[in-house]
Amino acid sequence: MNGNGLLPDLNLFSPAGASSILEMFLKVLFISAFFIFMVFSFMVIRQTVLMEKTYKTTLGPMIKLFAVAYFLVSVGIFALVIIIL
Amino acid sequence: MWRPDFTLACYNFFMSPTIFSASDVQQKSRQRELEEELKKITQANKNNGEDLSQSAERTAEHPTGESADVSAQQSTLDSEEKPIRNPYLEESRQEEPTLDDNPFTDTTEVLAEVTPNKLGSSVASASKTEDSQSAPSPEEPLVEPIKSNEPEDYSDVMRNEKPTTNPLASFVVRPPGVSFVNQHSKEKILLVLRQHPIVNFKWVVISVFLILAPFLVFPLLPLFDFLASEFKFFTMVGWYLLVSAYVIEHLLYWYYNIYLITDERIIDIDFISLIYRRVSEAKIDKIEDVTSATTGLFAGIFNYGNVTIQTAAEKREFEFLAVPQPEKVTRLLNELVLEEEREKNEGRVM
Numbered sequence: 001m002n003g004n005g006l007l008p009d010l011n012l013f014s015p016a017g018a019s020s021i022l023e024m025f026l027k028v029l030f031i032s033a034f035f036i037f038m039v040f041s042f043m044v045i046r047q048t049v050l051m052e053k054t055y056k057t058t059l060g061p062m063i064k065l066f067a068v069a070y071f072l073v074s075v076g077i078f079a080l081v082i083i084i085l
Numbered sequence: 086m087w088r089p090d091f092t093l094a095c096y097n098f099f100m101s102p103t104i105f106s107a108s109d110v111q112q113k114s115r116q117r118e119l120e121e122e123l124k125k126i127t128q129a130n131k132n133n134g135e136d137l138s139q140s141a142e143r144t145a146e147h148p149t150g151e152s153a154d155v156s157a158q159q160s161t162l163d164s165e166e167k168p169i170r171n172p173y174l175e176e177s178r179q180e181e182p183t184l185d186d187n188p189f190t191d192t193t194e195v196l197a198e199v200t201p202n203k204l205g206s207s208v209a210s211a212s213k214t215e216d217s218q219s220a221p222s223p224e225e226p227l228v229e230p231i232k233s234n235e236p237e238d239y240s241d242v243m244r245n246e247k248p249t250t251n252p253l254a255s256f257v258v259r260p261p262g263v264s265f266v267n268q269h270s271k272e273k274i275l276l277v278l279r280q281h282p283i284v285n286f287k288w289v290v291i292s293v294f295l296i297l298a299p300f301l302v303f304p305l306l307p308l309f310d311f312l313a314s315e316f317k318f319f320t321m322v323g324w325y326l327l328v329s330a331y332v333i334e335h336l337l338y339w340y341y342n343i344y345l346i347t348d349e350r351i352i353d354i355d356f357i358s359l360i361y362r363r364v365s366e367a368k369i370d371k372i373e374d375v376t377s378a379t380t381g382l383f384a385g386i387f388n389y390g391n392v393t394i395q396t397a398a399e400k401r402e403f404e405f406l407a408v409p410q411p412e413k414v415t416r417l418l419n420e421l422v423l424e425e426e427r428e429k430n431e432g433r434v435m
Contacts, residue, residue, distance in 0.1 A: 041330075044337070051356060055265045
């Protein structure tokens with residue numbers, strides 16, 4: 001039994017004990033998730049630009065700036081995931 | 086022409102207690118003098134007219150001699166119409182030749198010019214007041230020009246509400262620096278509506294819970310114990326990115342899902358999700374029915390509700406959801422519809 005007593009001593013999901021296939025599967029899963037998130041943040045930029053054209057307000061440039069910053073953060077994290085994992 | 090009811094008009098205006106104050110006694114006496122002068126001028130006019138008719142008769146009886154002089158005098162008088170002109174009536178006659186059948190206005194205008202300072206101003210104001218009730222003032226053209234009214238002229242809501250500068254407000258009156266796609270050059274945005282901020286309460290609470298969840302809930306779950314530290318780190322990062330996405334989408338949904346009321350049309354901009362946008366509009370004259378409904382405890386407390394607008398446009402029904410002060414929105418729309426009908430009737434449609 002492991003420390004939590006929930007799983008048997010097999011402990012397949014521990015990085016140390018898991019097989020390389022499972023580890024690779026997790027890496028691909030994380031990279032895909034962050035890539036999808038990067039696409040989502042890009043959609044935020046596109047949509048805010050579109051809405052700013054539809055309805056122009058004094059707060060619009062600030063929202064656009066925030067969307068761009070959000071996209072850059074997601075790109076940075078995606079790069080970090082690729083580097084570290 | 087001299088009007089016989091001039092004295093009566095003077096009496097009505099200058100003896101009225103609403104016009105005179107105690108300090109105007111001297112002005113009253115001056116007025117009486119003025120009336121006497123005018124009577125004399127009238128009498129002189131009449132006498133002169135009689136003299137001319139008598140001399141004409143004499144000329145007819147004696148065609149030689151002085152007849153040339155008399156006929157010349159007669160022709161001169163005819164061309165001038167009046168040998169003795171009333172200086173007080175001269176200006177008013179030049180300014181308002183078409184109001185002959187309204188001596189009331191005419192004479193008071195003249196006297197307002199003649200009598201200086203307080204009396205003049207009081208007479209002028211009295212003249213304006215009575216003109217507005219009985220006849221158009223001399224300065225106003227007889228035919229009203231084609232023009233469009235300002236929203237403040239016909240709308241109580243616009244008159245009572247001050248322009249809102251807060252870009253995050255949900256009931257924005259005549260917002261400065263705001264425009265929308267396909268806005269006409271003279272089209273004015275009267276009202277920008279969003280859902281009441283209280284409707285954000287639900288997702289804000291959920292977001293707070295999701296932010297605190299890694300600290301409150303995840304330690305109780307043993308699943309993360311099987312992950313390596315770098316995987317744990319990116320799981321946490323991914324979690325907060327998901328929470329941020331949830332917050333951003335709801336925030337943008339609330340901010341950009343707006344309803345516009347202009348002086349020409351209503352516009353519904355739907356921001357359903359990050360990949361869906363819909364803009365619907367209907368002209369004010371297509372509005373058939375406006376209904377507002379406030380239902381629920383929170384709606385009653387915070388004064389928000391739904392406004393349903395039935396139209397004859399392509400989109401049959403517009404629904405402004407959870408907008409603040411729905412009764413004001415309904416009243417404004419009714420005022421706009423009435424004004425639109427009035428514009429059509431008066432031929433002021435641009």
